[in-house]
Amino acid sequence: MKSFAYSRATSNAQALEAARARGTQFLAGGTNLVDLMKYQVEQPVTLVDINHLALTEISQIDGGGISIGAMVRNSDLANHPLVRTNYPLLSQALLSGASPQLRNMASTGGNLMQRTRCYYFNDISFSACNKRAPGSGCAALEGYNRIHAILGQTDKGPTSGETCIATHPSDMCVAMAALQATVEVEGRGGRRTIPFAEFHRLPGNDPSRDTTLREGELITAVTLPSAKFAKNAFYLKARDRNSYAFALISVAAGLEMEGTTIRSAGLAMGGVAHKPWRIPEAEKALAGQLASPENFAHAADILLHGAHGYEHNRFKIELAKQGVVRALTVAAQGTSEVA
Ligand SMILES: Cc1cc2nc3c(=O)[nH]c(=O)nc-3n(C[C@H](O)[C@H](O)[C@H](O)COP(=O)(O)OP(=O)(O)OC[C@H]3O[C@@H](n4cnc5c(N)ncnc54)[C@H](O)[C@@H]3O)c2cc1C
Secondary structure (H helix, E strand, C coil), X not given: CCCCEEEECCCHHHHHHHCCCCCEEEECCCCCHHHHHHCCCCCCCXXXXXXXXXXXXXXXXXXXXXXXXXXXEHHHHHHCHHHHHHCHHHHHHHHCCCCHHHHHHCEHHHHHHCCCCXXXXXXXXXXXXXXXXXXXXXXXXXXXXXXXXXXXXXXXXXXXXXXXXXXXXXXXXXXXXXXXXXXXXXXXXXXXXXXXXXXXXCCCCCCCCCECCCCCCEEEEEEXXXXXXXXXXXXXXXXXXXXXXXXXXXXXXXXXXXXXXXXXXXXEEECCCCCCECCHHHHHHHXXXXXXXXXXXXXXXXXXXXXXXXXXCCHHHHHHHHHHHHHHHHHHHCCCCCC
């Protein structure tokens, strides 16, 4: 690990002031950043510790939603009574991730900002990685691409400076996408609110950028709108091991039901793209329809439209389709008690 300077912020203003210096990164739980520093993928000049900021509250907001401070730990969020009762989809997604020890450290802001688990990004002995070394190419395209993207990727060949087939790894974010959260940020230019769909980005012609957060900006909170899917929610995660493993594919499904008819739906997938994958047309196609296998399969087809895989991950396309149908079917049957 390269040596770095460390400072501790006790107010947002202090953190923002410290972040003016080039090469500064915020340190939250450190469960992703410190690993990447050890691998020399990240080499910050200064770490600004934000663990002492007053960003640890979960509170109700006007209009019926909730605000989640950026330093709320994943365990506290998953187990908070308001979240368990009103947003079980979020609890389920969080509890499917990592391990209890990691969830005790991992923060809401850090989870939003965690980087891809692409093997070629995480190992600097591979020289071709457009995300880590812009313009160097993409080793995953013709390498071992089992965990990689099937949707929204930039694929112009292994030597193109734009190709990136990495996926976004978070479970929490898939639920937040389906719940249509918003991200509150504070920067030198003031505060702004970013709709969740616009927070993470597709690789486009700059795979090095995962999000639309500007340099030096601090995530202060995530807000969720009033709960619609408490009674009918299910987070499905398909992975190689039953714990301590990232999703091959995941599906966050929330339904607002009137008898057997769907009033509205929230639907997003993880493990398939550079960002949580949500196509509002798939949700619209479910609204006003019967909760039936045919209608669920139709929504899955909309979500998976244009999917294409590679040597080791083509199986994901069918797995994702079946996963969407299964998640919607279980959601329609009613939310189970969160473990
Ligand atoms: C073995 C292992 C298994 C895992 N399995 C899963 C899994 O199955 N599912 C899953 O979803 N995740 C999984 N994770 C990832 C884990 O959820 C993330 O590492 C964690 O959420 C990151 O949060 P953190 O607070 O530790 O962030 P840090 O590591 O402290 O920071 C990560 C990044 O976020 C930035 N950052 C942090 N807070 C802010 C803020 N408020 N504003 C702006 N930038 C900020 C940091 O500067 C850094 O760039 C796993 C991790 C490990 C090590």
